[in-house]
Amino acid sequence: MLGLIIFGIIAMIAVIIVQLSKVSDLASAIKGEETSKLRANNRTAFWLVIFMVVFLVFCVVSALYYKNSMLGYGPHGAASSHGVELDGIFNTTLIITGIVFVITQILLFWFSYKYREDKNRKATFFAHSTQLELVWTGIPVIVMTYLVVKGLFVWNATMADVKPGENVIDIEATGYQFAWDIRYPGADGKIGTKNFRLIDLATNPLGQDWSDPKNIDDFMPTEIVLPVNQKVRVGINSKDVLHNFYLPHFRVKMDAVPGLPTYFVFTPTMTTDDYRQRLKDYPEYQVPADDTDPEGPQRWETFDYELACAELCGKGHYSMRKVVRIVSQEEYDLWLQQQSSYYLTNIRGTDVDPFRDDKLLGIEIEQRKEELTTQFTELMESDVESGVINLENVFFESGSSALDDVSQYELENVANLLKKYPNVNFELSGHTDSQGDESANLSLSQSRADQVASFLRGLGTSSDRMKAKGYGESAPVESNDTAEGRQANRRTELKIISK
Numbered sequence: 001m002l003g004l005i006i007f008g009i010i011a012m013i014a015v016i017i018v019q020l021s022k023v024s025d026l027a028s029a030i031k032g033e034e035t036s037k038l039r040a041n042n043r044t045a046f047w048l049v050i051f052m053v054v055f056l057v058f059c060v061v062s063a064l065y066y067k068n069s070m071l072g073y074g075p076h077g078a079a080s081s082h083g084v085e086l087d088g089i090f091n092t093t094l095i096i097t098g099i100v101f102v103i104t105q106i107l108l109f110w111f112s113y114k115y116r117e118d119k120n121r122k123a124t125f126f127a128h129s130t131q132l133e134l135v136w137t138g139i140p141v142i143v144m145t146y147l148v149v150k151g152l153f154v155w156n157a158t159m160a161d162v163k164p165g166e167n168v169i170d171i172e173a174t175g176y177q178f179a180w181d182i183r184y185p186g187a188d189g190k191i192g193t194k195n196f197r198l199i200d201l202a203t204n205p206l207g208q209d210w211s212d213p214k215n216i217d218d219f220m221p222t223e224i225v226l227p228v229n230q231k232v233r234v235g236i237n238s239k240d241v242l243h244n245f246y247l248p249h250f251r252v253k254m255d256a257v258p259g260l261p262t263y264f265v266f267t268p269t270m271t272t273d274d275y276r277q278r279l280k281d282y283p284e285y286q287v288p289a290d291d292t293d294p295e296g297p298q299r300w301e302t303f304d305y306e307l308a309c310a311e312l313c314g315k316g317h318y319s320m321r322k323v324v325r326i327v328s329q330e331e332y333d334l335w336l337q338q339q340s341s342y343y344l345t346n347i348r349g350t351d352v353d354p355f356r357d358d359k360l361l362g363i364e365i366e367q368r369k370e371e372l373t374t375q376f377t378e379l380m381e382s383d384v385e386s387g388v389i390n391l392e393n394v395f396f397e398s399g400s401s402a403l404d405d406v407s408q409y410e411l412e413n414v415a416n417l418l419k420k421y422p423n424v425n426f427e428l429s430g431h432t433d434s435q436g437d438e439s440a441n442l443s444l445s446q447s448r449a450d451q452v453a454s455f456l457r458g459l460g461t462s463s464d465r466m467k468a469k470g471y472g473e474s475a476p477v478e479s480n481d482t483a484e485g486r487q488a489n490r491r492t493e494l495k496i497i498s499k
């Protein structure tokens with residue numbers, strides 16, 4: 001209704017203006033053309049000046065009013081080192097063009113006013129002035145050169161690739177309809193090679209080549225986590241159409257082109273928490289994040305950096321959002337420890353694993369060493385007197401008590417830990433599954449336990465501290481009905497008796 005009334009008022013005003021101009025036409029017919037034209041000129045000149053003032057005030061006021069909605073201002077300051085530079089060049093351009101804008105507008109309207117028709121004034125004939133030509137060509141040339149050259153410097157610094165040997169975290173982002181796969185290099189710091197022919201949506205979404213050892217420890221987390229103040233290089237790929245890797249808060253934006261890998265190098269300078277603290281100061285972030293829950297957390301508290309796709313790539317385009325967390329180095333190291341390799345979780349031991357015949361890979365030996373050390377140390381530092389550690393990587397040849405060569409890694413680790421805690425007395429317990437003859441199993445388990453004990457002696461563990469005992473099939477940990485259960489039951493344990 002209100003809209004209708006406003007529309008009606010505007011229409012009425014328009015009608016009045018048309019009627020008034022008709023009246024002035026009639027009046028001019030009466031008074032004479034000449035005076036009426038002069039009066040109209042004066043009126044127009046006056047309104048032009050009024051318009052200029054209102055227009056310029058409006059421009060400045062609206063720019064100030066919406067300042068905090070623009071990138072680079074208020075809550076939207078850049079969170080990366082090159083981002084600050086980029087914002088700087090935008091600001092320089094804005095200030096210079098802003099000054100030129102205001103001056104030209106003032107001159108344009110002021111001249112229209114000052115040089116309106118005047119019977120007593122005659123136009124000056126003015127053909128050429130070299131001085132003026134120099135001024136209005138020279139100033140723009142200098143200003144433009146400054147802007148372009150400064151812009152080029154910032155651009156080249158922003159787009160520079162990493163130098164060989166530089167300390168950088170290499171990650172990879174692969175866009176597809178409609179998500180991003182993010183790949184981290186794992187402990188070796190190197191991203192493994194891939195081949196599109198190896199892509200299998202179920203088992204190998206990126207087409208990683210498992211025969212490349214660099215791939216073995218690569219992992220694919222659901223969020224992007226990066227340490228603050230650390231240079232990061234993102235390799236950017238696409239599997240289908242054009243996407244765009246866009247991290248607005250870091251001023252990172254790069255096309256993801258199928259078949260043409262691109263990259264972006266940047267250094268985040270503010271953790272997610274730092275950025276939240278910045279937002280906290282702005283009233284627009286001091287409101288509940290969820291309108292339906294006024295008591296809930298405020299907008300600044302729920303803020304997260306995000307990765308978006310900035311290319312309209314299809315109807316699920318919006319769902320390519322991914323959370324980016326910038327954390328301290330310590331938090332990052334902790335997070336890294338919690339990640340597990342894609343190969344070890346999804347490929348290891350399956351038909352497509354080229355190493356399925358190898359019992360232990362280097363990475364598994366490393367991981368097991370850490371795990372065993374943690375387990376052993378925790379047990380030693382706890383209040384309980386005894387405890388059992390399953391020696392997971394002790395293997396025997398089938399049906400025999402001969403140790404498989406790869407068992408040496410586990411046993412060397414055990415021997416080293418026992419050296420660190422010389423008061424520990426323990427038992428090596430051998431267990432089998434329930435297949436085959438019971439008494440044969442019992443003697444097999446005994447001879448396997450003896451075998452482990454003798455290997456440890458060979459590594460310098462005193463026989464006074466240990467005894468070996470075979471339990472046969474009498475102490476299963478799982479059901480013997482399944483292959484996995486039986487495998488779990490065939491085991492050698494280190495039982496701490498006293499410490």
Ligand SMILES: [Cu+2]
Pocket residue numbers: 175176242243244309310311312313314317320
């Ligand atoms: Cu996309």
